[in-house]
Amino acid sequence: MEVQPIGKNQNNLDKWTFWLLMIYVSVLVWIILLKFGVQFSYMENRKINxxxxxxxxxxxxxxxxxxxxxxPLGIYATSLFKRWAFNTQLIFFFLMGLILESLQYLLKIGTFDITDLLTNTTGGIIGYLGFWTIRKLTQDHQKSQKFFNILSSVGTLTILLLLILLKLEMLPIRYR
Known part of the structure; x- marks a missing residue:
């Protein structure tokens, strides 16, 4: 296993990745738990699948x-938690999904669905594999992290803009 020198560039990349992760988690909570700010009263009869x-x-x-x-969670976690083994990453993805599914149920804003938990975990694994594929191609963790930070910055701005436009009903589609 290659030891990565921690220098100013790596610290800046980690800070950039950390802030992208914070924005991502905020948007994830807004989408999954807050349901774009929609009223939750329809969920009086909670379900578990x-x-x-x-x-x-x-x-x-x-x-x-x-x-x-x-x-994105898989990409950010793999980028930031360099020393975590795949099994640790897998448990992290699973626990993140479990927490969100459980909160949906406990807060009466959605159902607890094992299918969602499995597909969410699969998404984390795909992000992990995507990061490591680029890492193997570039043979450089910093280059891989920078590539995904640039890609994620553009993606984050685009998604935020689309979500704001969707919330303001300025798109030809509606969230109901």
Whole structure:
């Protein structure tokens, strides 16, 4: 295993990644727990689904979105927590999904769904693998981190703009 020198450039990259992670977690909480600020009164009858893809019901779009929304977590965690083994990362992705699913249920704002937990964890794994693929191609952790920081900065600004426009109902689609 290669030891990375910690210098000024690495510290700046880590700070940049950390702030991207904080923005990402804030948006994730806003989307998953706060439901874009929508009222939650419709969730009086809370449900728990402990059977993956229960009743043969499979919403392809929801499944894909649950994977995609956790890919950045995999990238950020792999970038920041360099010394964590894959198993530790896997547990972290699983626990993040478990916390969010549990909070949805406890706060009466959604259901606890094992399918979501599995697809969220899968998204974290894909982010992890994506980071390590670029890391292997560049043979340099800092270059990989910088690549993803630039990509994530553009993506974060784009997503924030789209979410704001969606919330202000300035897009041709509506969130209900």
């Amino acid at each position: 402990l059977i993956p893809f229960a009743n043969g019901y499979y919403d392809k779009t929801e499944t894909i979105m649950n994977v995609v929304i956790f890919i």
